[in-house]
Amino acid sequence: MTSTDTEHRKSAFAKAREAIAPRVFYPSAAIILAFVLVGTLWQTPEPAEGETKETDFSVVLDNINTWITQKLGWYYLFVVFGFVVFAAVVGFSKLGRIKLGPDDAKPEFSRGSWFAMLFSAGMGIGLVFWGAAEPLAHYATPPYASPETEAAARDAMHASFMHWGFHAWAIYIVVGLALAYATHRKGRPLSLRWTLEPLLGDRVRGTIGDLIDITAVVATLFGVATSLGLGAQQINAGLDALGLASSPEDSTQTNATQIIIIAVVTSIAIWSVLTGVKKGIKWLSNINMVLAAVVLVFVFIAGPTLFQLRELFTSIGYYFQNILSTSLDAGAYPAENSGYPEAGGFQAAWTAFYWGWWISWAPFVGVFIARISRGRTVREFCLGILAVPTAISFVWFAVLGGTAIDQAQGGADILGLDEASALFAVLDGLPATPLLTGLATLLVVTFFVTSSDSGSLVIDTLASGGNLEPPKPTRVFWATLEGLVGITLLVVGGIVALQTVSIVTALPFSLIMIAICVATWRGLNNDPAIKLKPKRKQPAKS
Template identity: 45%
Template sequence: MQQVTKVFYISVVVAILFIIWGTLPESLLQSANLSNVTTNVQGFITDKFGWFYLLTATGFLIFAIYLVFSKYGKLKLGKEDDEPEYPYITWFAMLFSAGMGIGLVFWGAGEPLSHFHSPPGVTTDPTSEIAAQEAMKYSFFHWGLHPWAIYAILALALAYFKFRKGAPGVISAVLVPLLGEKRIKGWIGTTIDFIAVFATIFGVATSLGLGALQIASGLSFTFDGIENSFALQLIIIVIVTILFMTSAMTGLNKGIKYLSNTNIVLALLLLLFLLFAGPTNFIMDYFTSTFGSYIRDLPYMSFRMTPFAEDSTWVSDWTIFYWAWWISWAPFVGTFIARVSKGRTIREFITGVLLVPTIFGALWFSVFGGTAINLEFFEGIDIYSDVSELGSEVALFSTLQHIPLGGVMSIIALLLISTFFITSADSATFVLGMQTTNGSLNPNIKVKFVWGIIQAGAAAILLWQGGLSSLQTAAIIAAFPFTFIMILMCFSLFKEFQQEGKKVNLKKK
């Protein structure tokens, strides 16, 4: 296989060892089985470094906003005469499908409903009006500016160095200004790229697992006689793996592009139907008031910990998990966004990546979460009992069954989850291939095939070991070492911008 780097071989070996470890019987390993070890590591990280995730995610957002208004905002992600490769609608569709797809459908109704019954405010009464306001505000917070700032910073760094400086499109290349070319070409660079690949494998495996969980739950909830079991989830992973591997063979401008546009059409169809079939005025009032409170309380939420609360698990279970999940997804989403963003200015790029998905995500939660909360608060329909019994993955389908044409909409929702599933996995094989072939913009098909099989295997093992909790555990562990790399990337990027600024000034003189 041409262009394959040693990062590929190291990452494949480690990933295969992880999958083998997950298949070994508990009686053989006793307390050293995969589930116990990863749970203990996750507990240590969240207990000791929860504040670290909070500060770094907020730091990335501040840095991104600074770049928008700084003198560096005029710099292009490419040469001065480069033009964007994709129109805005396709660009937004591709970055949105890769960045949030499955998660938004999975948590769209489930997260606001969960916060409504278990509010983030320690003294807030469950299912009260204040609980409803807080539930939606924190849903906006977890899926808004912070995650997209994380993606934007990494994508910006990769695109800038790749398209303007001609560097390889790998994570380590971004750190050359800070660490020097000699170190990056040695074991330090290899380690950095391996950590990025490791985070990508398990960040994406988490989302693939969520997709399999929700498709299985949706089929079981919508159609009588279908049981939601690990066997069904495994069958779904196998079928979707075949589909996304077929798509991956067609390349970026066919499979991923067409799937991304299909995702947007299905997502808008489902969103608009529920908006107008559901309590429209309530949803839009809820969206408007919550967006205002989100902007107002953003600084407070960005630094919120609960050191004096007897039970402080809410922040670690939700906010810390999300920040870790977004960071573990950053190499994947960042590399993909960088690949499709050539020719845009830094100001245009960051503004688009921050604002458009944030506003769309807020509207999505208002429609799906708002409809679920409206059914409970005003109509007394107990949707949360289904969630408590069957898991968060059924919240969407439980909500839709109380809406006109809910059965049809449930089938469209299943199609949407499936296309998001395929797009995310397809994009991830492309990104993993790119990261392990020294930044090749068209990775070898054999390399993408290997990564597709490994991703599917990792998702299946995590589901088998403990469902949603194992998926969350893997994301938090994978994100921890990569957080330090992202901090170094910010310093390296800023150093390079300063050098570029000096060159521009010299040209003007």
């Protein structure tokens, strides 16, 4: 290595040290690395049949998950419903005409690329994982109806629509809108602390602002790591369906396979994040949408098309008919013959997890969609993000979930499967199974990479004080750390650990989001575009 190369390398790392926000970067990294260390070292052997497992990291996570979902499920329901109301009111009100940027700003990306990127980052990998698995799970164990009945099928689709519809995207809007307004309209760095400036003033520059950004970094990394863990499980299931990997039921071999999957895909994500938003991330997002469309159209044509269409429109009607009651249903009066006869059982098992998962993803998706939304109006931002991704999610569940329920009603042995394997079991009942399975597995990989590279870029942006182009060495650091956390969660507790971490990290950030709503409302109402009333036209003189 020449002296010039050494100087260049030193220069790159020196620039990285100068670019980071040390009071955010180092505490965030320490918290996450401590989690990885404790999760790796604090493990006990699996007990023999009939014995109780000794307390270790996985047991602690399980106990925390049980306490939060059972004691605070009502809180998540109430808060998230409030976010839906906030997003709708802001979008439809006079505040909607405010531009996210200077008054003459033009959008940086076309509307198609904008939707593709926010959808890929927002929930793409989750939709592929749960598209068939969740309706099947609710059909077998429904929240209100008797299991495996027509009423159970209706409940299954309605619950899936609830978890992936307006509520999820309203959570993203709360953070994304506040960031986009502060960054593009007010010229602040792309950092969470500035969303609270209308409420806290200059105090966001000090310790309070540091704590806000640290909370956002930790929540983002664990939220993304949850998705990476789910993605690794499903890639493993896809490779198994293709005969290229061990069965997900073989836990020892599966852990090794999934660790390799996370390592390989994280390497690809590192390449993508180094190329930036306008190249790697944009290209992969567009590829995601094309692959998703191919899989969707194939299943629509090859599957029970008429049933899917009926399911789509029936479920949309039922969704809007019951959105208010189910949004606030904390399970005080459970149905005796349902799959969850105990009070709050369904909400604890499913809804609390989803609302926690979306909240933990809110800093990540919020920063990312704020980053790509310069030049949009507040109305276009709110209503576009509420409506279009929700509509795509409904179609996805009607096609994939509708096909799964139709097969289950027809006697196919697909109930009770591992969640990661459900999609491929459904695809096995359609023509051209190997080709379709290969495409679906590739789709999971591209969504996996997009989630990882987008998440790394966002975390690095937060940890560098809002720098839109953070240094490359730290991008690599955060991408690697995401992979390590994903591996740790899979090893210590699988999907339960993934769910628990999302719910736990969401709790403190949900309080910040409530404050963000208040601050955003105050900031928008004090904007010059609202304060300056347009002049009335004078009546023409006769």
